[in-house]
Amino acid sequence: MLRQRNVGGGNEVMGEGIFIGDVEEPVRSSKLTNSGQSEGGCWKYMSLLMIVATVLSLCLNAYQFKLIDGYLRDIQELNDTHNNKHSEWEADRHSVEECRAEMQKMESHMNNRETEKNKLELEVTKLTKLNGDQGQDELE
Numbered sequence: 001m002l003r004q005r006n007v008g009g010g011n012e013v014m015g016e017g018i019f020i021g022d023v024e025e026p027v028r029s030s031k032l033t034n035s036g037q038s039e040g041g042c043w044k045y046m047s048l049l050m051i052v053a054t055v056l057s058l059c060l061n062a063y064q065f066k067l068i069d070g071y072l073r074d075i076q077e078l079n080d081t082h083n084n085k086h087s088e089w090e091a092d093r094h095s096v097e098e099c100r101a102e103m104q105k106m107e108s109h110m111n112n113r114e115t116e117k118n119k120l121e122l123e124v125t126k127l128t129k130l131n132g133d134q135g136q137d138e139l140e
Helices: 026-139
Strands: 002-004 018-020
Touching: none
Parallel strands: none
Antiparallel strands: 002 018
């Protein structure tokens, strides 16, 4: 490496002049090295933080999946219970409708019997009157 000096008064500052080729300056390189190490430490902490965040995210996702799976099972159980109750209510409704139809049949049958009874009673009273009138005619 070649270095050219300024020939002049003794007021040269160290590190000034014209340089041909590479010059290693220990002061500047140590500063770069120190700042590079501190930047590497920052990336080290940043990567560690990202790994922790990723692990926490995965754990949280697994926990949420477990919760959702439990909720889905509960919903399925509620749907099954609802379907069972609904079928029971439908059966009860049909049973009630059948009972009402049977009650109406029984009521109409009873009403028919009642009307028959009333008609028969009227006939009996008519017959007794006729028989009573005929019996009095024979006595006379």
